[in-house]
Amino acid sequence: MTEAENAPDDILDRPIRDEDGAIDAGLVEQVSQAVLLSDLTTLRAIVADMHEADLGALLEALDADERPRLISLLGTDFDFTALTEVDDSIREEILEELSAETVAEGVRDLDTDDAVYILEDMEEADKQEVLGKLSPAERIALQQGLDYPEESAGRRMQSEVVAVPPFWTVGHTIDYLRDTADVPDRFFEIFVADPAHHFVGTVRLDRLLRTKRPVPISELVEEDRRVVKATEDIEDVARMFQRYNLVAAPVIDDAGRLVGVLTIDDIVDVIEEAADDDVKQLGGVHADEELSDPVPAIAKSRFSWLFVNLVTSFLAAAVMSLFEEQLSKLVALAILAPIVASQGGNAATQTMTVAVRALATQELGAWNLRRFFTREMIVGLINGVGFAVITGIVAAIWFGSSGLGIVIGIAMIVTLISAAAAGVLIPLALDRFDVDPAIASGTFVTTVTDVVGFFAFLGIATLWLGLA
Amino acid sequence: MTEAENAPDDILDRPIRDEDGAIDAGLVEQVSQAVLLSDLTTLRAIVADMHEADLGALLEALDADERPRLISLLGTDFDFTALTEVDDSIREEILEELSAETVAEGVRDLDTDDAVYILEDMEEADKQEVLGKLSPAERIALQQGLDYPEESAGRRMQSEVVAVPPFWTVGHTIDYLRDTADVPDRFFEIFVADPAHHFVGTVRLDRLLRTKRPVPISELVEEDRRVVKATEDIEDVARMFQRYNLVAAPVIDDAGRLVGVLTIDDIVDVIEEAADDDVKQLGGVHADEELSDPVPAIAKSRFSWLFVNLVTSFLAAAVMSLFEEQLSKLVALAILAPIVASQGGNAATQTMTVAVRALATQELGAWNLRRFFTREMIVGLINGVGFAVITGIVAAIWFGSSGLGIVIGIAMIVTLISAAAAGVLIPLALDRFDVDPAIASGTFVTTVTDVVGFFAFLGIATLWLGLA
Numbered sequence: 001m002t003e004a005e006n007a008p009d010d011i012l013d014r015p016i017r018d019e020d021g022a023i024d025a026g027l028v029e030q031v032s033q034a035v036l037l038s039d040l041t042t043l044r045a046i047v048a049d050m051h052e053a054d055l056g057a058l059l060e061a062l063d064a065d066e067r068p069r070l071i072s073l074l075g076t077d078f079d080f081t082a083l084t085e086v087d088d089s090i091r092e093e094i095l096e097e098l099s100a101e102t103v104a105e106g107v108r109d110l111d112t113d114d115a116v117y118i119l120e121d122m123e124e125a126d127k128q129e130v131l132g133k134l135s136p137a138e139r140i141a142l143q144q145g146l147d148y149p150e151e152s153a154g155r156r157m158q159s160e161v162v163a164v165p166p167f168w169t170v171g172h173t174i175d176y177l178r179d180t181a182d183v184p185d186r187f188f189e190i191f192v193a194d195p196a197h198h199f200v201g202t203v204r205l206d207r208l209l210r211t212k213r214p215v216p217i218s219e220l221v222e223e224d225r226r227v228v229k230a231t232e233d234i235e236d237v238a239r240m241f242q243r244y245n246l247v248a249a250p251v252i253d254d255a256g257r258l259v260g261v262l263t264i265d266d267i268v269d270v271i272e273e274a275a276d277d278d279v280k281q282l283g284g285v286h287a288d289e290e291l292s293d294p295v296p297a298i299a300k301s302r303f304s305w306l307f308v309n310l311v312t313s314f315l316a317a318a319v320m321s322l323f324e325e326q327l328s329k330l331v332a333l334a335i336l337a338p339i340v341a342s343q344g345g346n347a348a349t350q351t352m353t354v355a356v357r358a359l360a361t362q363e364l365g366a367w368n369l370r371r372f373f374t375r376e377m378i379v380g381l382i383n384g385v386g387f388a389v390i391t392g393i394v395a396a397i398w399f400g401s402s403g404l405g406i407v408i409g410i411a412m413i414v415t416l417i418s419a420a421a422a423g424v425l426i427p428l429a430l431d432r433f434d435v436d437p438a439i440a441s442g443t444f445v446t447t448v449t450d451v452v453g454f455f456a457f458l459g460i461a462t463l464w465l466g467l468a
Numbered sequence: 469m470t471e472a473e474n475a476p477d478d479i480l481d482r483p484i485r486d487e488d489g490a491i492d493a494g495l496v497e498q499v500s501q502a503v504l505l506s507d508l509t510t511l512r513a514i515v516a517d518m519h520e521a522d523l524g525a526l527l528e529a530l531d532a533d534e535r536p537r538l539i540s541l542l543g544t545d546f547d548f549t550a551l552t553e554v555d556d557s558i559r560e561e562i563l564e565e566l567s568a569e570t571v572a573e574g575v576r577d578l579d580t581d582d583a584v585y586i587l588e589d590m591e592e593a594d595k596q597e598v599l600g601k602l603s604p605a606e607r608i609a610l611q612q613g614l615d616y617p618e619e620s621a622g623r624r625m626q627s628e629v630v631a632v633p634p635f636w637t638v639g640h641t642i643d644y645l646r647d648t649a650d651v652p653d654r655f656f657e658i659f660v661a662d663p664a665h666h667f668v669g670t671v672r673l674d675r676l677l678r679t680k681r682p683v684p685i686s687e688l689v690e691e692d693r694r695v696v697k698a699t700e701d702i703e704d705v706a707r708m709f710q711r712y713n714l715v716a717a718p719v720i721d722d723a724g725r726l727v728g729v730l731t732i733d734d735i736v737d738v739i740e741e742a743a744d745d746d747v748k749q750l751g752g753v754h755a756d757e758e759l760s761d762p763v764p765a766i767a768k769s770r771f772s773w774l775f776v777n778l779v780t781s782f783l784a785a786a787v788m789s790l791f792e793e794q795l796s797k798l799v800a801l802a803i804l805a806p807i808v809a810s811q812g813g814n815a816a817t818q819t820m821t822v823a824v825r826a827l828a829t830q831e832l833g834a835w836n837l838r839r840f841f842t843r844e845m846i847v848g849l850i851n852g853v854g855f856a857v858i859t860g861i862v863a864a865i866w867f868g869s870s871g872l873g874i875v876i877g878i879a880m881i882v883t884l885i886s887a888a889a890a891g892v893l894i895p896l897a898l899d900r901f902d903v904d905p906a907i908a909s910g911t912f913v914t915t916v917t918d919v920v921g922f923f924a925f926l927g928i929a930t931l932w933l934g935l936a
Contacts, residue, residue, distance in 0.1 A: 022833025353751025366489025
């Protein structure tokens with residue numbers, strides 16, 4: 001690397017991300033070098049203008065020991081918000097290495113939602129040490145957020161809100177906003193609360209801007225129908241944001257007092273995470289698995305799911321072993337049986353995928369359940385007949401036995417109809433028992449199709465081909 | 469149903485959705501009755517205060533013939549925005565039934581993004597008929613959006629923006645907003661453009677509110693680094709919104725002129741849809757499949773995917789048939805082979821799921837590819853050994869043959885390592901060739917694991933157990 005390449009001017013011209021959206025490899029290399037050499041000039045020049053999301057991605061791309069070094073070197077020049085943008089395991093690793101002073105200094109100026117996000121997974125003792133270094137007001141605000149349950153609206157809310165009493169005028173409010181330094185960095189709505197902090201309603205900024213100064217705030221208040229309770233589940237809140245196109249929503253406590261605000265940028269992450277969890281769980285991967293997790297953790301969590309699958313495979317094998325005699329008489333049965341089971345498994349996965357997502361997005365309810373079930377059964381029947389014909393003809397020609405063709409055809413129809421039924425009923429039953437259908441459906445569903453597939457094919461073969 | 473239940477007062481007290489978030493079945497019944505009886509009083513009372521999202525959900529819950537009737541009955545009391553909230557196939561069905569006058573009347577007052585969304589899938593002739601009934605200004609605004617490619621930012625943007633010249637003052641701008649009726653319903657930022665409409669920058673509403681009247685706008689302008697080109701792919705734009713926590717972004721044309729704005733509420737839908745597409749495609753379901761699609765469409769699209777799977781199943785069966793002699797000599801092989809293939813398939817699916825999502829969310833790039841591949845291979849090896857031991861012991865005991873146990877153990881290790889390799893390399897290769905890895909990975913991956921699983925198990929058995 002030449003000296004010219006290290007000059008600050010040049011650094012700012014570097015693209016931060018490559019065309020795939022990943023952090024630029026050259027930049028990572030440069031930062032890594034600068035950390036090694038404790039080259040503060042270069043580091044400051046690079047991070048000075050960097051968005052927290054890019055800084056987070058940069059952190060992730062560094063080696064594990066370089067991350068806390070970078071943060072310690074930069075001191076207050078490091079924007080701790082970046083820690084909300086990295087994988088959980090990386091954040092935990094970094095926080096363990098940093099001193100309580102550094103963390104306290106770093107979270108001090110953050111919005112409470114970001115500070116809570118950073119602190120929540122720390123060891124209780126470390127967390128208390130950090131909180132102890134903050135001012136009482138800061139500590140109380142953070143402790144309030146941390147006291148709400150995980151995955152609740154209170155845990156994710158920002159407690160800094162702009163709230164004015166209903167008897168103020170538009171002019172008074174605007175003057176207040178102009179003269180007060182202590183308002184959030186960015187806000188979309190002004191909340192109205194009475195002197196006892198009880199939430200009254202919302203005033204949109206664009207309405208405030210468009211109204212004459214003498215008008216009282218009480219005339220602009222919209223009585224929000226979409227108020228969030230601090231104890232509400234954050235995924236339910238996210239669903240509401242998405243459904244009603246909200247940008248922000250007030251959060252109240254059990255006594256109706258305004259305690260914070262939830263904004264769409266936090267909610268977008270919740271929505272993406274919920275969808276991501278579904279994808280992973282349907283693929284047999286634990287929802288918490290992150291790309292940066294260490295090998296032993298991943299091997300262990302994948303193992304448990306594969307173990308369940310192994311048990312069900314042995315169950316299917318046990319079904320096959322009931323027909324040991326027939327299999328040894330006619331080896332074509334052994335060759336064709338997996339085809340039936342595989343078609344059943346894939347057809348069931350299709351139905352199950354649709355059912356699981358429709359349940360997650362609340363598109364499937366009492367009103368359309370019967371319609372959905374009927375439709376899936378008919379689709380199963382149609383495709384069952386289609387594949388019965390194709391598979392039957394191929395099998396008959398391959399093994400020169402029309403009997404075998406008929407047997408596999410009938411088995412295919414039976415299996416695909418069972419697949420449709422299992423694909424609907426198993427996710428629904430799990431949902432009814434409050435088990436997340438995305439986690440467990442796959443195993444149950446393929447067990448059903450394997451068992452039905454083998455049993456139908458080998459059973460019908462035994463009867464039809466006189467192999468008993 | 470009693471008369472009292474039909475009274476408007478009572479109607480408004482009804483819950484719109486049940487606790488699962490689905491539209492209330494009683495409400496659907498009531499609306500259905502009112503449509504049948506052309507009871508406008510009841511219908512108006514029900515929809516008067518209803519959010520477009522609820523109205524959309526209500527439409528979906530009605531029977532197909534009741535939907536256009538409801539809209540025609542209500543006339544201008546029906547908020548056409550609700551049509552952006554229903555499944556595509558339902559919207560198309562409804563639009564076919566409505567007259568061009570009704571549609572033109574309905575889209576006239578909508579924001580352009582909603583109007584474009586409703587019109588874009590109509591037959592070209594019908595679309596032109598509707599556009600012909602609008603004023604030239606309205607028509608040009610909509611035509612501009614419709615002319616941008618599908619899935620582009622220009623197609624999804626709203627062309628109504630608040631734009632002021634840089635030489636205005638804060639006071640002038642606020643007065644303009646107060647006195648002009650023709651500004652969008654809701655906005656988060658004010659854009660600054662020069663007299664030739666070239667985009668200059670953005671002023672946030674909260675900054676505008678907090679600044680004294682005589683300050684010129686040019687002092688508040690933030691030169692936006694996140695400007696969207698109208699031709700950009702909307703999923704890339706969504707990724708940017710999510711990464712940088714944006715709420716709105718200006719859209720410019722090739723000449724740098726401000727042509728519209730994209731807001732987070734549209735982007736949230738894009739993010740959810742992208743995740744949803746991944747879920748469906750990984751489950752072997754076409755991304756466009758919607759819950760309301762008719763049976764033939766669904767059967768057909770599912771069939772094509774299952775057909776691909778059938779072909780690969782026959783390929784795996786062909787591998788098995790190479791060992792016909794061995795299978796007939798030792799029927800335990802036929803019973804155990806599917807277990808090896810199934811473990812391989814599931815392990816590969818785990819790896820593939822993680823790879824596909826990491827590619828989709830741009831978490832996997834050149835910088836961590838090797839790390840990811842190595843990790844997956846090690847996980848494959850660890851779990852391969854683990855399942856080799858378990859399966860080997862069970863198989864040895866079950867069939868009373870330690871040789872069989874050793875064979876299935878070795879086959880398990882080989883298969884799980886291949887599964888890890890296939891689970892990483894196949895999605896990556898597809899991505900490199902610009903094929904969406906979510907669509908095709910599953911088929912290729914399970915083909916590899918089936919073939920490897922059967923071949924490894926039966927091949928090793930042939931050599932080890934002397935069955936050749």
